[in-house]
Amino acid sequence: MSSLELSAILLPALFAGLVAILATVVIERGGGALGGIITLPTTIVPASIGIWGGVSGIEPFTHAMSMVPIGMLLNVAFLGSWRILPGIMGTKMKGVNLVFSVSIISTLIWSLFAGISTFLVEMISDDIGPSTIGLLATALAVIIGVFAVKTNLPAPSGINKVGIFTLFLRGLAAGSAIAASVWIAGLGLPFISGMVSVFPAIFLTTMVSLWISQGAEVPVGATGPMMLGSASVSIYALLCIPLFPILGPWGGPLASWALAVGLYSLPAGFWIWRTLDDGLNGATD
Secondary structure, eight states: OHHHHHHHHHHHHHHHHHHHHHHHHHHHHHHHHGGGGSSSSSSHHHHHHHHHHHHHSSSHHHHHHHHHHHHHHHHHHHHHHHHHHHHHHTTEEEEEEEEEEEHHHHHHHHHHHHHHHHHHHHHHHHTHHHHHHHHHHHHHHHHHHHHHHHHHHOOOOOOOOOHHHHHHHHHHHHHHHHHHHHHHHHHHHHHHHHHHHSSSSHHHHHHHHHHHHHHHHHHHHHHHHHHHHHHHHHHHHHHHHHHHHHHHHHHHOOOOOOHHHHIIIHHHHHHHHHHHHHHHHHHHH
């Protein structure tokens, strides 16, 4: 591997790691209601640039970006499992054992369905366009996210500081996922690279570290906002499909990010804040 090829992998991974560290601190200081902030299109931006440079044409890039909404739909289910599994397993285990058991089971479930989804999409992509599948996955994720916010549990801020080493691990996990996606794209596996680029590395490390350091209320209270906010990543990926060929690998992600944030993230964030704020006020009246 040449130094140019190595830099094409490491630079997006480094950027993704730094963004992940900065973004996840928000949830600890601002409370779970701001959990949607960490689902802004962040790590997917360098991933999309790396995938664009790693694939050989518009069609494989389209296939890779179309897999992102499916991966994000699985991430919605991943976050939902952190609401459901502790209640089921909490009668038999507590504390760290419960957290790590939920982590392992939720990750295995994600990996299983990611593999099945990738296989199925490759099988039917000739009959149903990948972009159409991505749009349907995005719509379903939004519907589930709205329900999750409306039924969200209290979302307090954390009271304990998370150590530098934990923040480093978050960045390392996110950066590793992005590096893997860019590398896989260069192997001619666009469907898989798109899925790997949205592996729930940040979600997983955030849930585990917050649960251990702050208790269950902070991470569980952030699941609803994160589930709804995550659709912005899907919208970004779908916008990349027409905008990258027109605006290139720099103008494309900039325009896609601005549109995804302006047309979805900001309105969704305002609605989440109003909904959870009204629920809190109603509970205290």
